[in-house]
Amino acid sequence: MAQHDNEPNFPFPILIGDIGGTNARFAILVDAHSEPKAFPNVATADFATIDEAIQTSVLDKTSLQPRSAILAVAGPVDGDEIDLTNCPWVVRPKQMIAELGFNEVVVVNDFAAQALAVASLDESHRHQIGKGRIEPHASRIVLGPGTGLGVAGLVYAQRRWIPVPGEGGHIDMGPRSKRDFEIFPHLEQIDGRISAEQLLCGRGIVNIYRAICAADGRDASLSTPADITTAGLAGEEPAAETLRLFATYLGRCAGDLALIFMAQGGVYLAGGISQKVIKALEGPEFRAAFEDKAPHQGLLSAMPTFVMTHPLAALSGLAAYARTPGLFGIAIEGRHWKRGGL
Structure with missing residues (x-):
């Protein structure tokens, strides 16, 4: 595999999430060799915030503590507060790091994740x-x-x-x-x-x-x-x-x-x-x-x-990226937050 400068290397376990206007889907990737452990789908209307949905539907249901989160959201990714196009949730990566225990958070467009699935399925x-x-x-x-x-x-x-x-x-x-x-x-x-x-x-x-x-x-x-x-x-x-x-x-x-x-x-x-x-x-x-x-x-x-026809295509695409980010050219400048700003 070709090597690229400044290739990201996300620490495992990794929470991956596909957040649409109506439903959100989450899974945890334990390591680079495992299949994602999927959790039941979440209706976005059932939770006031994405943080509450992650805490209640994922973190409270497992003993695993994800060190990274890679999230695909239905909307443009711009700045530290990311509004979803067809959902009232707002993604605040710095707040997720402070309150949910992640060391790193990456946010990409949801159809970037679908495109990753096209390349990997x-x-x-x-x-x-x-x-x-x-x-x-x-x-x-x-x-x-x-x-x-x-x-x-x-x-x-x-x-x-x-x-x-x-x-x-x-x-x-x-x-x-x-x-x-x-x-x-x-x-x-x-x-x-x-x-x-x-x-x-x-x-x-x-x-x-x-x-x-x-x-x-x-x-x-x-x-x-x-x-x-x-x-x-x-x-x-x-x-x-x-x-x-x-x-x-x-x-x-x-x-x-x-x-x-x-x-x-x-x-x-x-x-x-x-x-x-x-x-x-x-x-x-x-x-x-x-x-x-x-x-x-x-x-x-x-x-x-x-x-x-994959039931969780976007999550599959995100998992492929999480395992081998060097195979995919995703620009994460301005979309990647780390604890302490490092």
């Missing part, structure tokens, strides 16, 4: 949708419909994988087909625009469903993403059309991002929603929309698309 944890072949060291993209829409790129350079997180879920989406032009006027907007996240997440499923009902003059009898998804997978209209359009819009968005990153290493769909709607994604709509990028249909048709 084997084929048993990915389900291919359509055709295409992975180019081993080519760029990759990960998208995750969940509470919001997370997006990250992954590039290979200097013998390491480098995650490129961003806010790609907030790019514009517009109507294209005749049906789109019937539905889009009824979609809920944010400041006059429809972003990808307005369609490609849990509330996006509800947004599409309500717009279909409004366009067709029907009552919107279903109100939750779970109910709409269940009905859609059972073939009940208009929920089934909702899933077909969801797959179409996800394919369009994924294809755009694949072109931006030239993702010949593959496009990877993360998160629980992607896993739940695999049946819908295997229909013709997703790949057709993904490849329909004239004049580059041939380029897109050769790019593989996958659903990541």
Whole structure:
């Protein structure tokens, strides 16, 4: 393995955490050779702070005292107080060191962790949708419909994988087909625009469903993403059309991002929603929309698309980074706190 200057070396045991808008997942990595010891998922609404959640759900449940913490959070990492985008928790690493007993804390974007998983998971944890072949060291993209829409790129350079997180879920989406032009006027907007996240997440499923009902003059009898998804997978209209359009819009968005990153290493769909709607994604709509990028249909048709099926993919990615940080190019300047400021 290539050596790099200033490679971090985190002391074990290491607490790893994947904190989203709705749920938080934690595990402890005892050493570089062990599998993560996972704890039950935590609903962020059940705890006032992340510190309380860690203390109650992890530290009080084990005799292990983690010396380090590597946390992936749904939001931009900036400064000593890190706000989550879709959750009222605020991550304060210095306070964690003072009160929870860590010597070091690293905080990264949650989709950096998903990108790490893309680089480290084997084929048993990915389900291919359509055709295409992975180019081993080519760029990759990960998208995750969940509470919001997370997006990250992954590039290979200097013998390491480098995650490129961003806010790609907030790019514009517009109507294209005749049906789109019937539905889009009824979609809920944010400041006059429809972003990808307005369609490609849990509330996006509800947004599409309500717009279909409004366009067709029907009552919107279903109100939750779970109910709409269940009905859609059972073939009940208009929920089934909702899933077909969801797959179409996800394919369009994924294809755009694949072109931006030239993702010949593959496009990877993360998160629980992607896993739940695999049946819908295997229909013709997703790949057709993904490849329909004239004049580059041939380029897109050769790019593989996958659903990541590991139940705790982000934690797996963080564990891979914790074991061998030198294999991954994560910039931790400004995202790494140590006891005593050393």
